[in-house]
Amino acid sequence: MYPELPFESVKLPDDFEGLHFGLYVDHKLTGVVSLFHQGDIYQFRKLAILADVQKSGYGSKLMEYILNFCKIQNATKLWCNARVNAKEFYYKFGFQETEKTFFKDGYDFVVMEKRFTILA
Ligand SMILES: CC(C)(COP(=O)(O)OP(=O)(O)OC[C@H]1O[C@@H](n2cnc3c(N)ncnc32)[C@H](O)[C@@H]1OP(=O)(O)O)[C@@H](O)C(=O)NCCC(=O)NCCS
Numbered sequence: 411m412y413p414e415l416p417f418e419s420v421k422l423p424d425d426f427e428g429l430h431f432g433l434y435v436d437h438k439l440t441g442v443v444s445l446f447h448q449g450d451i452y453q454f455r456k457l458a459i460l461a462d463v464q465k466s467g468y469g470s471k472l473m474e475y476i477l478n479f480c481k482i483q484n485a486t487k488l489w490c491n492a493r494v495n496a497k498e499f500y501y502k503f504g505f506q507e508t509e510k511t512f513f514k515d516g517y518d519f520v521v522m523e524k525r526f527t528i529l530a
Contacts, residue, residue: 428445430442433459451489454490486526487526489523492522493517500522506524508521
């Protein structure tokens with residue numbers, strides 16, 4: 411995610427309140443994403459695939475997994491702080507841009523969200 415920074419830099423103060431998913435390829439941790447929620451609103455953070463195997467479909471697998479997970483939890487919304495240069499990736503999964511943008515750690519971010527239809 412930030413390969414140039416120390417491991418400590420990707421730790422979050424509320425990590426113990428989150429759910430952390432790992433994708434393993436041949437027993438090697440290859441992708442990660444963390445999910446946090448307040449009520450039925452979910453946020454994912456720190457989605458990252460190992461640099462040498464990016465664009466091999468693993469990010470999509472993780473995204474599909476957490477989308478299904480959120481549906482099973484009856485989430486109404488899933489949102490993230492998306493790097494602007496990864497926006498296209500999120501469009502593929504039905505995320506929409508909001509008007510909230512910011513700059514942090516050398517990257518431009520935009521808040522993106524996907525709303526779920528609750529089936530009765
Ligand atoms: C962004 C990231 C999670 C995507 O995972 P991935 O395994 O590389 O993506 P996939 O192989 O599943 O890609 C699925 C599609 O999204 C596209 N895509 C992937 N990364 C993209 C990016 N950064 N920008 C635009 N499109 C992207 C792929 O080209 C592919 O398109 P296709 O279906 O038309 O072929 C991964 O590249 C990554 O870890 N990047 C560095 C960290 C990062 O940017 N994390 C996200 C922070 S918001």
